[in-house]
Structure formats: C-alpha cells, structure tokens
Amino acid sequence: METLIKKNHADKQLGLGILILVIGSVFFLRNTGIDVPHWILRWHTIMLGAGLWMGYRKNFQGSGWLALTIIGGIFTLRAISIFDFNLSGITVPVVLIGLGLYVILKPKKVQNFDQYFEKKPVDFTEKES
Template sequence: MENLIKKNHTDKQMGLGILIVVIGAVFLLRNTGVDVPHWILSWHTIMLGAGLWIGYRKNFQGSGWLALTVIGAIFTLKDITVFDFEMSKITTALVLIGLGLWVILKPKKFKNLDQNFQNNQADIHNMKS
C-alpha cells in the first residue's frame, strides 16, 4: 500500500513538473519572438488547465474540476481560430458531444436490487436473534 501511495505521489509530481516545463517553454518561445497564439496563456486556458489538474489530482472524482474544465474549454474554443475558421461556430456541438461521451463512459455506480433486498433480510434475521 505504501509503495502505491509513493508511486501515485511521484506520478503527480512528474505531471506538475511537465506542466511547469511546458509553461516555461511557451514563455521562452514568446520572448524569443516566435509567434505563439494569444489564447495559450489567457485566463480561460489557465482555468481549463487548473480544472484538468484538479481532476487529475483527485482521480477525476467529484464534479468541481469538471465545472472549471468546461467553462475554460468553452471560452478557449471561442478564442481559437484555425485557418481563418472560428471554433466558436462548433463549440456547442463539441461540448454536447463531450458531455455525451462523459455520460456514456463514466463508471457505473448502481446496486443490484436483489442483493440489496437480500442484505436487508439478513439484517432483520440478525436483529431477531
């Protein structure tokens, strides 16, 4: 168990290190005159990254990280232009597709009614004894 905790901490530390290196590389490219798109270091891209980072740290459990990620993604997609084509024209469709995939692929958390009923009967028999 201890090895698993250490490995998980090491993986998260490596992820943070990679993130810092990428941000530093973007700053270096921008300061040396390379044309880096303005949306890469905007508030909404940082919000998107923060949401993904929080989700990664919490193993994508809960929904707080999802709100940050969705809001950041919507504003980032509105700001991206690729080959003079604005992503804002297809943002709603992409968000709906992403939401649908999340609903389909999320882990199933349900109890079988028969097992629940059997467990309740066993508890009642134990109380009577």
C-alpha cells in the same frame, strides 16, 4: 503508507515540473520572436489544464475536474481561430456532445432491486449521556 506518500509527492513534483517547463517554453518562444497563439497563457487555458490534471490525479472520477475542464474548454475554444474559421460557433455543440458521452460512458453504480426493500433493524435503546 510511506510508499503512497512518496508516490503522491512524486506525482506532485512531476506535475509542477511539467507546468513550469511549459510556461517557461512558451515565454522563451514568445521572447525569441516566434508567433505563439494569444490564448496559450490565458486564464481559461490554465483552467482547462488544471481540470484535466485534477481528473488525471483522481482517475477521472467525481465531477469537480469536469466542471473546470468544461468551463476552460468553452472559453479556450472561443478564443481559438484556425484558418480564419472561428470555433465559437461550434463550442456549444461540442460541449453538449462531450457531456452526452460522459453521461453514457461514466461508470454505473449497480444496485440490486432487493436492496431497496431490505429491512434494517431499528435500534430503540436509549442513549445515556
């Protein structure tokens, strides 16, 4: 149990350290005059990063991280323009393709057909309080 707590604490420290390092590097580059894209430190990029980090921490299981990642990804793709080509026209198709791949590739919960019709004993004993 103690090793699990230490590992969890080490993961949190690593994630926080990387986050602070990235934000500090972006501010450093911006203050030295290097052109940093405007969308780097916006709310949607931070939401995208938080969603991916949550997914990594939970081995990409569940759907909370996916919602953050999709919302952050949509707004981040809308803000990015590469070579005067605006990515907002392909945002919805990319999200739909990603969602389809997630539905196809997510782990399946396998239940036998017999489990649906399995009779479970009913307890009719009275509970005294």
